[in-house]
Amino acid sequence: MSFLAASENTMAFELWPAPMKKEIQRLQGDYDYASWELFPSSLRDMADWADVYQDPERKDKSRDRILIYKHIPDGEPGTVYPVALRLQGLLREFRVERFGNWTGQEADVTRAVQHVTISSGGHAKAWEATIDSLNLACEYVSRRLHLPMQGIPQKKELYLQRRAFIKRDKPRGSKTPALSATQDPEGKYLRIQEHWSAVRPLTIADLTSAGKILPMDAVLLTEGDFVDVGAELDFVLSRQRNKGTTLKCFLTCTHIVRMIPAGYVEKMKLVSFR
Structure with a gap:
């Protein structure tokens, strides 16, 4: 998975307050980043780092464009690897149980999703760098496909979801x-x-004081936890009679790791919603 960039020499996670930055570094471990783990900070670098792949096996042709890594040193020959990102934020609303928000009615099965919202917690620099990186990916795909893109707005929250069925x-x-x-x-x-x-259960884990990542029951997640969330970019072609074809980007959640429980976040005064 890849960490987002704030600039050529600074990663987005380095802009979080020191206690939060420390936990992100503990999660990553003490080793140098491979080139594919470092998200680009410019379109020029993005063109060398990623590619847009059209998946012939996807039946839904409105969702068959995938942003993939160009170079994975230890990757299997002939295998494509979708770009996967690590996002950090304060946990807000979420439904991550096995069937998500499904009502239990067959008529609602296509709308059943697990979902999670993370927020900036008032830390503008880290959050703006996160949104800017996501929109850089959107701009790259837009240019590659020669289609206008509806970017991710500069809001204080990000919404991720995952289909339940x-x-x-x-x-x-x-x-x-x-x-x-x-x-x-x-x-x-x-x-x-x-x-x-x-679909398989969403991976939910806890970063322990010993630096281990251990599975955790979803019921232990709390609004206000500082979390690391795995995300893949889901590009969708939207065809409208009056506006033609445009692209939209959605974020698919792949994992949640709790790094700092909400109680400690509050105790250390690491959140501000001003």
Whole structure:
């Protein structure tokens, strides 16, 4: 995964207050960054670092453009690697349980998502660098595809989501429960498992005082936690009769790591919403 840049010589995470920066560095570990782990700070560098790939296996042709790494030293030949980013922020609203916001009704399955919102916590420099980096990626894809892009606005919050279910290519063909009673205690998924596959649980972890990253139950997440969130960029072609074809960028959440619990954030006065 890659860390965002604030400039050619400064990473975005270095602009957080010292206690937050320290935890991000503990999460990363003590070693030099590979070139693919350092997000570019200019379009020129982006052109050398990333490429736009059209995935022939994606059935939804409005979402088949992917930003990928150009060079992964230890990558498998012929394999494409989507650009994955590390974002940091204060946890706000979230629904990260297995089925997200699904109502349990089949009619709502296409709208079922896990979602998380992170905020700046009042730390403008780190946050502006984060948004600027995301919009640099948007501008690069826009230029490569020769399509106007609806960028990510300079707001104090970022919203990420993740689909809870994926449509099967063909019916499952079995009435045996696909999930255990522990995974689906209410038996809601049984109603839709014939045609829908439940995505794997979202990875949620805690950075311990010893520097280890250990799995954590989602119920322990609290609004106000300082977190590291994994994100992939989801580019969508939007076709409108009056405006033609435009691009939109959405953020897909891939993991959440709690670095500083909300109580300590408040105790150390690391948040300000002024």
